[in-house]
Amino acid sequence: MQEISFNEEISFKWIRGDDEEETLEFYGEDGEPLDFTGSRFDCDIVPVSKGERICLSSTSESISVKNNKVTFIISHDKTEQVDWTQAKWDLQQTNGQGLIKTLCGGKITLRKDITPRKDITYDVPQR
Known part of the structure; x- marks a missing residue:
């Protein structure tokens, strides 16, 4: 978990095809x-280079x-087929009154x- 100041630049390091989770904690x-x-x-x-945008909400x-x-x-399905290695991101809040604020972002x-994901069936030898 990361404690965040507004407009802070934050970097994440992920592995393609893995399930990732990041928690940010905000204080005034x-x-x-x-x-x-x-x-x-x-x-x-x-993505910094070509590639499809990933949208989270x-x-x-x-x-x-x-x-x-x-x-x-x-x-994992959001990144397992991508070719990019660098991307930029930001997090926007829309409050109850409809006001929008970009809280932070980064790369x-x-x-x-x-080891790519494989759907493997293991055969167990019969005795």
């Missing part, structure tokens, strides 16, 4: 935890929110996996 200037009750969150991940359950903690849930480094 007074040091008090922020309350995100009633807010919507969206995060777009855009609290409306699709790929972002979960509890009090001042925002968790990104990136399922993602995606390392290619060594």
